[in-house]
Amino acid sequence: MMETMRRAAKTWVATILVGLLVVAFAVWGVQDIFKGGRDTTLAKVGDDELDVRTFENEYARRLRSQINEAGQPMTAAEGRAAGLDRAVLDDMVADLAVLEEARRLKLSASDDMVRAALYSFQGLVGPDGNIDRDAFLRALQDIGYTEGEFLSALRYDLMRAQLLQTAAIGAPAPRGFGLALQAYANERRVVEYVVLPPEKAGEIAAPDDAALQAYLEANKATYTAPELRGVTYLAIGPKDIIPTIDIPDDAVKAEYEAQKQRYETLETRELQQIVYPTKEDAEAAHAQLASGKTFEDLVADRKLKAEDVALGTITKGDPAVPAGAFGIAEGQVSAPLEGPFGWALVKVIKVHPGSVKSFEDVRQEVRDGLAMDKARDQISDLVTKMQDALAATDSLEEAGKELNLTVRTIPAIDAQGRDGDGKPIEGLPDGPGFLGDVFGIGQGEHTDVSETPEHVIYAVRVDSVSPSALRPLASIRDKIAAAWLAEEQAKKLKALAEDLAKTANSGSTSLADLAKANALEAKTSESIARDAPVNDLSAEVIGTLFATKAGTWVAGPGQAPRYVVARVKDVTRAESPDALAEERKLRSEATTATSDDLAEIYRQEIVKATPVTINESLYEQTKTRGQQ
Numbered sequence: 024m025m026e027t028m029r030r031a032a033k034t035w036v037a038t039i040l041v042g043l044l045v046v047a048f049a050v051w052g053v054q055d056i057f058k059g060g061r062d063t064t065l066a067k068v069g070d071d072e073l074d075v076r077t078f079e080n081e082y083a084r085r086l087r088s089q090i091n092e093a094g095q096p097m098t099a100a101e102g103r104a105a106g107l108d109r110a111v112l113d114d115m116v117a118d119l120a121v122l123e124e125a126r127r128l129k130l131s132a133s134d135d136m137v138r139a140a141l142y143s144f145q146g147l148v149g150p151d152g153n154i155d156r157d158a159f160l161r162a163l164q165d166i167g168y169t170e171g172e173f174l175s176a177l178r179y180d181l182m183r184a185q186l187l188q189t190a191a192i193g194a195p196a197p198r199g200f201g202l203a204l205q206a207y208a209n210e211r212r213v214v215e216y217v218v219l220p221p222e223k224a225g226e227i228a229a230p231d232d233a234a235l236q237a238y239l240e241a242n243k244a245t246y247t248a249p250e251l252r253g254v255t256y257l258a259i260g261p262k263d264i265i266p267t268i269d270i271p272d273d274a275v276k277a278e279y280e281a282q283k284q285r286y287e288t289l290e291t292r293e294l295q296q297i298v299y300p301t302k303e304d305a306e307a308a309h310a311q312l313a314s315g316k317t318f319e320d321l322v323a324d325r326k327l328k329a330e331d332v333a334l335g336t337i338t339k340g341d342p343a344v345p346a347g348a349f350g351i352a353e354g355q356v357s358a359p360l361e362g363p364f365g366w367a368l369v370k371v372i373k374v375h376p377g378s379v380k381s382f383e384d385v386r387q388e389v390r391d392g393l394a395m396d397k398a399r400d401q402i403s404d405l406v407t408k409m410q411d412a413l414a415a416t417d418s419l420e421e422a423g424k425e426l427n428l429t430v431r432t433i434p435a436i437d438a439q440g441r442d443g444d445g446k447p448i449e450g451l452p453d454g455p456g457f458l459g460d461v462f463g464i465g466q467g468e469h470t471d472v473s474e475t476p477e478h479v480i481y482a483v484r485v486d487s488v489s490p491s492a493l494r495p496l497a498s499i500r501d502k503i504a505a506a507w508l509a510e511e512q513a514k515k516l517k518a519l520a521e522d523l524a525k526t527a528n529s530g531s532t533s534l535a536d537l538a539k540a541n542a543l544e545a546k547t548s549e550s551i552a553r554d555a556p557v558n559d560l561s562a563e564v565i566g567t568l569f570a571t572k573a574g575t576w577v578a579g580p581g582q583a584p585r586y587v588v589a590r591v592k593d594v595t596r597a598e599s600p601d602a603l604a605e606e607r608k609l610r611s612e613a614t615t616a617t618s619d620d621l622a623e624i625y626r627q628e629i630v631k632a633t634p635v636t637i638n639e640s641l642y643e644q645t646k647t648r649g650q651q
Contacts, residue, residue, distance in 0.1 A: 065645075066112070067636045068119040075641055082111045082645075087455050098438040098462060103646060112642065118183065120633040121626060125182040132181035137174065140181060190625035191618040201610035208609065209597040211550040214568055215534040216589030217523075217543040218559050218581055224515035230507050236496055238507045246494050246503070249437040253487035254461055257423040257430045258452050259405060260479030261398035268394045275390045279382050286385055290377035294334040294348055295370045297321055298362070305359035305366035318356050318370045339377065345369065402478050409472045409480060419469060419484050435489070438462050453477045461485065509584055516586040520578035523588045527576040537576075537588065550595050558582070564589060 345360035412422035469484035564579035
């Protein structure tokens with residue numbers, strides 16, 4: 024199933040918005056980022072063109088957001104192996120096709136729509152109600168967009184969303200489907216089982232070198248040493264400069280006063296509100312309060328429910344309620360107030376007072392912020408100086424000497440930032456850009472000056488390259504022997520568990536009999552759900568048990584390295600505290616999923632109907648240009 028908004032379009036802009044929660048400041052003139060010169064056209068989609076540089080930039084951004092099995096940013100080679108480069112190209116082609124169709128239908132996204140989209144994301148708006156310009160610029164630098172590119176992409180995303188959402192309306196999921204989903208979600212099973220420990224595998228003869236070498240060859244991916252590079256780099260960041268910066272106390276105080284709203288927690292109130300058609304109606308209702316009626320009586324007179332009048336907890340300044348609602352004492356009801364939905368009487372249920380952190384409480388924080396700003400300014404100046412020094416000397420060592428910067432040499436580093444022993448190397452410039460540079464240039468070459476998300480500037484040279492290679496058996500013999508033994512034990516345990524299950528199913532074997540005959544402990548689980556972890560039982564076995572009728576023995580992996588033989592004893596159903604609400608929720612989710620599927624189908628049909636030509640030769644060149 025697809026994700027919200029234009030989930031069907033798998034937009035990279037939406038991913039960035041959700042991931043960063045910090046975006047643009049305002050809307051101004053932008054240029055079409057998909058247009059490029061004809062000599063660099065990677066794809067022609069209808070009347071639009073996708074420039075190869077735009078694709079490469081987007082692929083680099085997508086790589087930075089991907090994490091490999093080692094928990095590190097994915098390298099370009101790993102991305103290609105996983106098919107990410109082609110997936111990015113397909114997504115960008117589809118986006119262009121949908122955008123062209125939206126234009127054909129004369130859909131557009133106004134500046135107000137773009138601005139509203141920016142303000143709709145939590146975390147973008149500061150205490151003053153505006154988007155923080157500095158945060159916007161830092162976010163753009165972190166994700167590698169210019170202002171024009173980002174806002175243009177957001178505008179196009181809104182246009183595509185308008186089109187795809189027409190197909191995402193969908194029909195409501197029928198109640199029978201909702202009930203079936205509810206029964207599926209609430210099914211529970213009690214399982215009885217025995218666990219086969221490793222010693223049940225019996226004695227396993229020690230392997231010879233031939234067997235270990237065969238195992239090593241069969242598991243090359245696990246035991247291949249990564250490419251290692253020896254590098255030299257020079258770098259400096261704000262944290263290196265901050266200790267040298269002096270911030271006068273009066274400047275810290277002035278900054279605190281200027282930014283005081285940042286340290287303010289606004290008052291919130293739990294409110295109820297009755298809205299009336301006219302001011303006169305509201306005044307008449309308010310008069311009834313003076314003659315003895317309660318706010319609750321007025322709610323009943325209007326035949327309203329509690330949820331109809333509850334506003335929840337509202338922050339001071341929220342435009343959804345009349346401003347006068349924050350001038351009423353707790354427990355009181357306001358005089359008629361004009362709000363965004365008409366004239367209303369507002370009752371204050373609970374007041375949560377606001378507060379402001381004192382200067383003493385935040386003195387160090389403010390001082391650090393000012394020092395960081397000055398350090399960033401100095402870093403900006405150093406970029407040009409470092410570029411000039413490198414251009415003049417073509418030597419990192421000479422440039423470092425001229426600028427009084429430390430030059431660091433690392434004898435071996437892999438694409439995940441680990442040394443030759445697989446240990447993380449501390450103190451590297453932050454972000455994946457540094458490692459991308461290390462593995463994106465040839466031996467003897469150095470990069471130009473680059474800047475990381477944390478504003479560390481650096482230049483790096485590759486001194487040596489040790490290609491990836493299968494590790495010699497002699498260097499990891501103990502590790503291979505242990506892995507070989509574990510695999511052999513697993514094979515024997517699996518065979519034994521399958522034989523026991525087959526034998527038990529051929530007769531009327533009870534749990535007690537099975538356990539006694541094989542000197543195993545009989546166990547019975549609590550009532551378990553499909554996706555709940557259970558001691559002794561793996562997710563694979565639980566899935567099998569929920570797909571098997573009660574009473575049938577099955578075999579499968581337990582908690583490694585053990586195996587289990589198990590069967591369902593009882594099938595039960597969990598009781599929901601609010602079955603009707605649960606059913607409605609499941610039906611709503613099913614309706615959303617169906618709508619998203621319809622949007623995806625529509626997207627695919629638009630792409631099919633759009634003439635698309637891809638320059639495969641140019642695409643192949645992107646695989647080798649700057650991506651080792």
